[in-house]
Amino acid sequence: MDTTDPTPPYEQIRRQIAAAIEQGAFEVGAKLPSVRQLANDLGIATGTVARAYRELEHGGLIHSRRGQGTTVLASPRPTADLLEEQTLAYIAQARALGVDDDTIVAAVARSLG
Amino acid sequence: MDTTDPTPPYEQIRRQIAAAIEQGAFEVGAKLPSVRQLANDLGIATGTVARAYRELEHGGLIHSRRGQGTTVLASPRPTADLLEEQTLAYIAQARALGVDDDTIVAAVARSLG
Amino acid sequence: MDTTDPTPPYEQIRRQIAAAIEQGAFEVGAKLPSVRQLANDLGIATGTVARAYRELEHGGLIHSRRGQGTTVLASPRPTADLLEEQTLAYIAQARALGVDDDTIVAAVARSLG
């Protein structure tokens, strides 16, 4: 929770959980923390967490049942897909700087060292 | 302007201008479009643009003087610095996926092709 | 059981049983499934079924006695009455669309074809 970020809290939570699910941080069928638990941990109102969960459910990533908690529905996306997505975004950014491809490869190689 | 993004419009504008300045899209001392002009171009309220400018001024990137418009203060950061920053961020993300360095280099090379 | 419908489950059950009784699906004095049985069949909690039964008893359609199960009290309403009720409701809806009577008759005839 970054109170500096103008992004509303429910959206920050939604994004973090979505990212975690897509990266396979949860097994399919795993239970997310309860609304009250997470609200308490983050020091925010339960309604805010409930909204984040609701939107995730609307997006098909999780499923909530009264009295039974909230479970993860989505299979983690393959790491290869996530890596490609990140890589393409990085390359687009770098090219926007006017840098040529060799320079990009060189920059990656150097920073990895 | 992405009205789907819950990020407030003033923040979207701020980020775009900040990125443009850092990439050298403006000379130091160059004048930004007037609040009214930009608001008109984007079809939004002047207050929204004013808020973006105010935050940029607070961050030391620009300076507004009554009757004289808004000028760019910040020197463009060297492309090499921006590239390195982006590259390090990308590598951190990729490693968070549990990917080894060779795979990263391979992904970059393939996506550049 | 439609978990998409925000209508609470106990109400969905209540409506279905009430409709079945009114249509004569049960003899007067017939026994409804036990709370446990129905809860098990539907895969829901016994309390939810109990709530539906309680409301039906409150409405005078059924009667529950400890140890003896739940019996149907209401006589099935004559089919003619139910049909007339449905027909009047349908006509009211259709007229609310601004449709004249001939058009209604025509719509029914066509849809029956």
Next chain:
Amino acid sequence: MDTTDPTPPYEQIRRQIAAAIEQGAFEVGAKLPSVRQLANDLGIATGTVARAYRELEHGGLIHSRRGQGTTVLASPRPTADLLEEQTLAYIAQARALGVDDDTIVAAVARSLG
């Protein structure tokens, strides 16, 4: 607003507005009452109305813009379509009573008289 109905208030509002739009009670581009106005008229909290509007927007029926109010997006569905939908639902109900087609036609004709 029917406080007897277990359906949550935000859903009742959503359904009523959706039905009104589909029946052409609003012109495309017409403005809905403001969140505060409607909340005040109905004697409920603004958040409840806001949620109903949010879900309608999510369904593509309306569009809300901060500072500018809420406008109707969806074209009213043709009356003929709505009539057919109602008619088919009515016929299905009637047939579920074990009534033959001639009886249905007769019932409609009699009730129209």
Next chain:
DNA sequence: GTGGTCTAGACCACG
């Protein structure tokens, strides 16, 4: 003025 959101506490429905 408009919509968007948060909070804090409360009650309901469900297991």
Next chain:
DNA sequence: GTGGTCTAGACCACA
């Protein structure tokens, strides 16, 4: 205990 919702009032972002 769990999720779902409502309220009342508050602040923010925007026109």
